[in-house]
Amino acid sequence: MRKESSISRPLSTPSPTPVQSPAVRMIEVTEEQDGQRLDNFLMRVCKGVPKSHIYKAVRGGEVRVNKGRVSPDDRLSTGDIVRVPPMRLPDPGAKRAVPPGEFPIVYEDEGLLVIDKPAGVAVHGGSGVSFGVIEALRASRPQARFLELAHRLDRETSGLLLIAKKRNVLLSLHEMFRKSEGRKHYFALIEGDWVNDRQHIRFGLTKWTTQTGERRVKVDEAGQAAHTIISLVKRFKGYSLVDAELRTGRTHQIRVHLAASGFPIVGDDKYGRDQTRAAFARKGFSRMFLHAHRLEMLHPLTKEPMVLEAALPKACKKLLDELDAQ
Structure with missing residues (x-):
């Protein structure tokens, strides 16, 4: 085991000139790619192609698996044949x-x-993002044969993020999350006075797309089952710090569940209040207050119990101190 601290180094460089790939490719899924999401598979096969282009090709039926239409989050199996259409790829040179x-x-x-x-x-x-955590890690570790995200965090959410370094680890983590066997806890600062010490929220959720193409999630009785457990940590004047435990892992689940309950997260640009976000930005807090602070799980290989923790960022601690002083 290794514990250490190193800081990301953002760098802006011009993108390579795109060129058109010559023809349709038929790619067979290998054993090492078994269980991989289609979108992740395509991003590795079509390096440099914007994710939005890949999603458009999938939803338009240009990408097919075993001659059938598919969704970006479908998982592949060994021996599947993936049809990859011509897409704008980076210049090989x-x-x-x-x-x-x-x-x-x-x-x-x-x-x-x-x-x-x-x-x-x-x-x-x-x-609209050229690269993220996983691409930067791969670039900094060229010797690594395998680096894949085991789950995802929203851009403005901080905290614990798991990356698999082996295929069997990735599949084990996916299975764990599908069975809700790990316990993922988030700190969230919300508007309002959260009354109950512990409350279960079970609102079904459905994804939808705005006219501008932005992905959103809404409460829908006919949507996917979603379960969040909210525990009160501390009350402030007009705000509450809560612990949100994910029992399912739907997109934007905590954000939508809290907003639909009448307690939006401070700084949430999709489901929060604009006036609240603007007021906190004037105070110097310009992010969403959602932080993945604790994960309890079995190690994917040894099955030994693990407790992983990430302390609140300094900006969040400072804000809580200011609220406490009011």
Whole structure:
């Protein structure tokens, strides 16, 4: 096991000139790629192609698996044949525009890497972002044969992020999250006076897309089952600090569950209040107050119990001190 701290180094460099790939490719899924999400598979096969282009090709039916239409989050199996259409790819002779980067390490061994992701950093490229945590880590560790995100955090969410260094570790973590066997805890600062010490929220959730193409999530009785447990940590004047435990892992789950309950997260630009976000920005707090602070799970290889923790960032601690002084 290794514990250490290193800081990411953001770097801006020009993107390579894109060129058109020559023809449709039929790619067979290998044993090492078994269980991988289609979108992650395509991002590795089509390096440099914006994620938005990949999603458009999948949803338009240009990408097919075994001649059938698929969704970006479908998982592949060994022997599947993936149809990859011509897409704008980087010039093979151009240097990759991803700078190497490292992040504060919470835990690392031969199969697992856990970092403390800063707020404002995407976990992967796409949606207007050239690169994210996973691309920067791959660039900084060219000797690593395998580095894949085991789960995701929103760009403005900070805290514990798991990266698999082996295929069997990735599959084990995916299985754990599917069965809700790990316990993921987040700190959230919310508007209002949270009354109950402990409350279960079970609102079904459905994804939808705005007219501008932005992905959102809404409460829907017919949507996917979603379960969040909210525990009160501390009350302030007009605000509450809560612990949110994810029992399912839906997109934007904590954010939507809290907003739909009448307690939006401070700084949430999608489901929070604009006037609240602006008021806190004037105080110097310009992020969403959501932090993945604790994860309890079995190690994916040894099955030994693990407790991983990431302390609140300084900006969040400072804000809580200010609220406490009021």
